[in-house]
Amino acid sequence: MTEVKPDANFHSLGGVSVHDGRSEEYGEYRRCWSEYPSNFILRDFPMHLDIEITNHCNLKCTFCDRQPFLDKNKTGNMDLSLYKKIIDEGAEHRLWGVKLSYRGEPLLNKNIMEMILYAKRKGIMDVYFNTNGMLLSEEMSREIIDAGLDRISISVEGTDPDLYEKMRINAKFDTVLKNVNRLMELREKMKIGHPKIRVQSVNYSGFDIEDYRHFWLDYCDEVAMLDFTDMSTRDSGLIRDWACPQLWQRMTIEWDGTVFPCNNDDLRLISPGNVNNRTVHECWHDGMVSNVRVLHQNGRSHEIKDCDGCPWRTAQIKKKEISGEEL
Numbered sequence: 001m002t003e004v005k006p007d008a009n010f011h012s013l014g015g016v017s018v019h020d021g022r023s024e025e026y027g028e029y030r031r032c033w034s035e036y037p038s039n040f041i042l043r044d045f046p047m048h049l050d051i052e053i054t055n056h057c058n059l060k061c062t063f064c065d066r067q068p069f070l071d072k073n074k075t076g077n078m079d080l081s082l083y084k085k086i087i088d089e090g091a092e093h094r095l096w097g098v099k100l101s102y103r104g105e106p107l108l109n110k111n112i113m114e115m116i117l118y119a120k121r122k123g124i125m126d127v128y129f130n131t132n133g134m135l136l137s138e139e140m141s142r143e144i145i146d147a148g149l150d151r152i153s154i155s156v157e158g159t160d161p162d163l164y165e166k167m168r169i170n171a172k173f174d175t176v177l178k179n180v181n182r183l184m185e186l187r188e189k190m191k192i193g194h195p196k197i198r199v200q201s202v203n204y205s206g207f208d209i210e211d212y213r214h215f216w217l218d219y220c221d222e223v224a225m226l227d228f229t230d231m232s233t234r235d236s237g238l239i240r241d242w243a244c245p246q247l248w249q250r251m252t253i254e255w256d257g258t259v260f261p262c263n264n265d266d267l268r269l270i271s272p273g274n275v276n277n278r279t280v281h282e283c284w285h286d287g288m289v290s291n292v293r294v295l296h297q298n299g300r301s302h303e304i305k306d307c308d309g310c311p312w313r314t315a316q317i318k319k320k321e322i323s324g325e326e327l
């Protein structure tokens with residue numbers, strides 16, 4: 001039987017999960033997050049949307065595949081009215097979570113606080129984003145706390161400033177450390193439980209994971225690692241009984257409204273449309289996307305050109321082969 005392992009590349013290294021201590025309904029959300037793709041159950045509407053409120057970034061990281069993509073595509077910020085249209089539809093369909101980031105630095109969008117507030121007022125349980133932390137000033141930290149942001153993931157490589165700054169061009173380790181620490185202190189001073197703070201990295205940076213865990217646990221709720229290690233490894237022809245969980249969990253909406261069935265940059269051909277002229281619900285149930293799900297469920301994901309060369313698919317299959325697990 002085709003195997004699905006939701007969040008197979010995510011590893012919590014310590015601390016308290018950013019998902020703990022939430023409501024009963026939130027517990028249902030996280031249960032469905034795992035159980036629905038594992039059992040190929042399709043909800044009537046995505047559980048979660050990755051909404052790219054901007055694809056601008058203030059850094060030029062050596063490991064990021066964003067720049068080659070942007071060399072051939074436009075940059076921009078999502079229009080606030082389009083964002084509200086997406087959230088309004090989601091609220092009508094009991095959308096559980098939104099991440100306000102994809103390829104860019106979300107704090108560069110001047111409307112981010114209004115976007116957080118709007119989603120929370122519409123009843124979205126899990127509003128969060130990933131950030132490099134450089135722009136997380138004291139004013140910005142107070143505003144995201146006041147806006148009701150549920151959680152934040154701050155991407156940091158290791159504990160060595162020289163290594164970090166070599167990999168993240170235009171970033172300063174001491175600035176990020178100060179910003180993360182201040183956010184934690186402000187939250188504690190205000191006696192507010194949000195946002196939950198996670199510091200995370202991708203395990204390809206050559207630093208000691210134990211040192212990383214011990215160091216950053218003093219500044220956040222949870223330290224985590226992703227094992228998706230190499231965006232350049234895009235093997236095709238891997239015929240394996242493997243299915244991608246994202247097809248049953250989420251969709252991605254780029255800053256201009258273009259919709260994709262997952263958050264992998266490679267899937268440029270498989271788009272069910274644009275939310276400027278289609279609803280998210282229509283895109284979720286689009287015939288082309290439904291066919292992709294059928295092929296994945298039947299162990300035939302390699303027959304889809306873009307999925308066959310997907311670096312995440314490649315990494316997960318190779319990881320299991322190395323470990324000796326059966327697919």
